[in-house]
Amino acid sequence: VIMPFRSLLKKQQIIVNLAKGIEVDTLLTVSGVLEDILGTSFDNIVTLSGPSHAEEVILGHPTTLVSASKNENAAAKIQETFSNRTLRTYKNDDILGVELGGAMKNVIAIAAGICDGIGYGDNSKAALLTRGMGEITKLGTSMGAKASTFQGLSGYGDLIVTCLSKHSRNRRVGQAIGEGHSLKKVLGDMSMVAEGVLSAKSIHQLRLKHKVQMPIHEAIYQVLFEGKNPEHSVEELMTRSLTSEI
């Protein structure tokens, strides 16, 4: 099955990946899955990511993207193709960091929704986003991604746009859980998929594999899959031993 697919690709043909996620069990990002199928010698894979609700792109609202690839020429080609007066694309050679940020932000979006469901305000949400991104940066860098990528458009940028949005499915799932419903009940009631639920599983596996302490993500996992009470989890997080910020 594998060789014929590779043989369909022309030389210099670029694959642009718009999908986000980390495959459960294999723990591959989407470009990792493509590499697995096509072989690592094919490096014309570009992941296009960043804070970009399609509804606003269509309206011509100024929007920024990241074109990430191990192959700089491919990244530059896609950067040029996706830049005009309202769309501005930046290059980044850290495709792993860009993809990890895009997948992980959905988990924090669920947690932001849980905050809303409990009735917490902006202080709690800002703490969650910032400390959550700190954990993601720690995991990502231990996997070989760059810290600066998580500070950029595919990291904080995408996280901010997701958590600002009232329309995010991940946030809505979180809100219902924060209001006291079980994950099973919430997913049963929705017609759409909330990617963050699966990403929470992959991140749980990655965290154990790379032995990285991620207390917020551990709490989210326990709330989602082990029925732990969200308010109780928050209190545990707030009363851990005091520490330095970095």
Next chain:
Amino acid sequence: VIMPFRSLLKKQQIIVNLAKGIEVDTLLTVSGVLEDILGTSFDNIVTLSGPSHAEEVILGHPTTLVSASKNENAAAKIQETFSNRTLRTYKNDDILGVELGGAMKNVIAIAAGICDGIGYGDNSKAALLTRGMGEITKLGTSMGAKASTFQGLSGYGDLIVTCLSKHSRNRRVGQAIGEGHSLKKVLGDMSMVAEGVLSAKSIHQLRLKHKVQMPIHEAIYQVLFEGKNPEHSVEELMTRSLTSEI
């Protein structure tokens, strides 16, 4: 005037600074002003910062802070004092970075308001916050602050809480300007001070002094003080030469 003030302080007495800003012309942060008055030999100065609307702290919503000082014992003492079941404080030895983040975020809040006033959505705001914080990080590190501080609670955390809030004075000033009013008219109509207007001036001076390219902040300065059209500035920012993210 100076010596008597210093002599009023007992040994081991700690000054906790809650004020934010960069003094125009001297370009000192608030702890810098205190050092200027008390002498650098007095290092028991702690700046307490982070995403913390007072209204939510009173309600017991989980809130996180940073206790920053050159003196680790002083930072630890204030950290312990301001930690309980709903308030969690982290130490940070980068007091300059913590204070720069707190002051600079008000300028971005004005710009976020301008986006609202023009009618842009979340994509544009996420781009502004992320690229704006990138500029602040570049300026801060060139002044000796740590990049990681801007990624933390006093940087991105405080920026997020300010830009989420509908009550921010800085955001309201920006919104009126985005709707087409002049800064003079807007400030004349308000009874309160919008700190971001002054910080925009100090950052302009810092940017020139440290020779750091900060196109977003330059545009904000031109819109505020030179009557430049905001939508025209945004178009110029969007159509600059294409570049790498970092």
